[in-house]
Amino acid sequence: MPRPRTAPSRRRRIAVDHGAPLVVAKRLALVGAGTSLRPADPNRAYYPLGVALERGFVTDEQHQAGIAYTRAFAVGLRRPLALGIASDQAEVSDERRAELTIAWRLYSAALAAMSRRIKDDTDNLVLYERWPLWLLPGHVEHEADQRHRKRVKLGLDVLIAVEPKIGLAIRETRERRGA
Template identity: 30%
Template structure:
């Protein structure tokens, strides 16, 4: 019997977390799919994957705008980039066919294309661990964005985007209740995101050839 050179079992192929741990993909079961559909309600053009994350769900149902959602993602990306020890790890589900966006780029709006590319390139995990200089730069951006908001606004944006917490107002709204005391938290989140959206850095024009 032939033995593998160097001994031990061969390394499994597949995507890995920054720690080197193999990403374990779990197919969503029927109950999970049913729950996600219930959370999405009658949201137009929503995908099942939107129900995996509270702010993606809020965007799909029109409770925050696409611009506000992108502002929150930029804030969370700066926080993760300046705190690499908080990189998420764990199970990652494969998207079921109904959750995948199978459209060609030509079939998507300019806003959808821009959002897709910004989400990909703002994902710190896809670029590997940041250097010390990158951490310092990200920390400066994160602090500047935090100072632009009130303490209450910053707390809501941090909980919803950096920690991906499920706020009570989302659960109440999914149940059809839009007049609870939790709506104050929604207003704080939206006002904080509006501040961040206004602070979006402008790309410099390309230098003439």
């Protein structure tokens, strides 16, 4: 028999979440303790690429390339993502959006030229924020995890390598607009 409905005023109110210290502790456990040169940043536990940076799986340069790739995808193609990039979409000019679309196409073509598997693994981690098992603490690493991590790192290296081409293509586009 169904439970009788109660008036909205009599419904139990949702209590304020007092789990913040627990959440922070879980984030710190996710990103690790950090290094002696740089302590762990729990704010990077929100997205897999940040966790990979904090745990030492990717370099800062690879992390920045991944963020640039995500921005080109989110703003250039108008795809909302979780990194807070969707919030600044309205503030982007049409020229900047066109430049980011060019960047996205060059990034995507360079990754696809390497291999479909590298592009898929990089996209899953960086764009779609799918958490690979090798990022989770306590995971027993297998050979497949190592291969996956190598493909992601190679994909991020490809993104770094294509950045000069993107700068050149954007300059050429600006010159054509100005001429």
